[in-house]
Amino acid sequence: MDYGLPALQALIEHFKKLPGVGEKTARRLTFAVLDMGEEEVTGFAETLLQVKQDIGFCNRCGSLAEGEICGVCGDNSRNESIICVVERPSDVFVLENSGQFRGRYHVLHGVLSPLDGVGPGDLNITQLENRVRDEGIKEVIVATNPSIEGDTTSLFIAQLLGKYGIKVTRPVRGLPLGSSLEYVDRGTISKALEGREPI
């Protein structure tokens, strides 16, 4: 559809680069921007620029940070002897949201994926080994996604860290809370049966 309005078309194209946004959604979002007040749109544009300008990665753990060090690494009340390894910066916030973990994090920025040519050298792994060696770490929880690549990566990390004589664990797999057996996949069902626990 040609709108004969170059700016409009350009904004549609920008929205389409976002994940899960197709042509129709991009059009709807663009018309919503046209309906917004000038101040609101200016604020939106400035915030986009600010996010890119202000936010980088923590020098220590690779999580998002506004300065050299992220909030978790800078918080002295956290347990210093336990590290939770995740694939992406967004995973840190998911785990923080659970309120369950009080240690520190380490973000790999990806997973091992030989098919896509991603090897250990492409991930933030050397830095993890340095931290385990230098920071007196007692346990590393590898919370990569429960996928083939995630599992390959966690296995690799467990082997790599084996020589330091620390505990390397991963979150247990089983039935998600609130799920219905009918809709849970076969693999999860068999993991859950295999690891059954007394009531």
Add this chain to the structure above:
Amino acid sequence: MDYGLPALQALIEHFKKLPGVGEKTARRLTFAVLDMGEEEVTGFAETLLQVKQDIGFCNRCGSLAEGEICGVCGDNSRNESIICVVERPSDVFVLENSGQFRGRYHVLHGVLSPLDGVGPGDLNITQLENRVRDEGIKEVIVATNPSIEGDTTSLFIAQLLGKYGIKVTRPVRGLPLGSSLEYVDRGTISKALEGREPI
């Protein structure tokens, strides 16, 4: 979820103001922006500002325009004697996309809705009457949405323009192409039966 990163939180809030974007989607879009290149994000922000700066409403029909007059009103090859009335600027593009209509448009910027306090004075209706009087219009197609408000509005416009002795029509209602009777609502079914046509 508190990210402890004000810029990130602000961008999530901006995305949440877009239609159909909730907390989870807003977070996903924000992390996608973080993954984008700096140039890409700058382009996105500049386009947002440009859309608001460059695009206004056509002085004649109320459609979107980069100058005083929109592309359709400025195109002398269009049929000057027929106007299609629509609710929103985006409707113009839907109709243009069908390639079926070669007249001009008139955008109401809303529909009559007594419950929401929207009366004729709040819509771009006086200008429509002026155009019918001054531009030698022979037919007005009222293509408001087939909803209660849309139908109320089309009835109001038909009565208003009655005194000019022109044709006032609306698109016929019936079964949408490619639909299945099973999934079509009762109202549409009865309209389609009522207006049945010879094969």
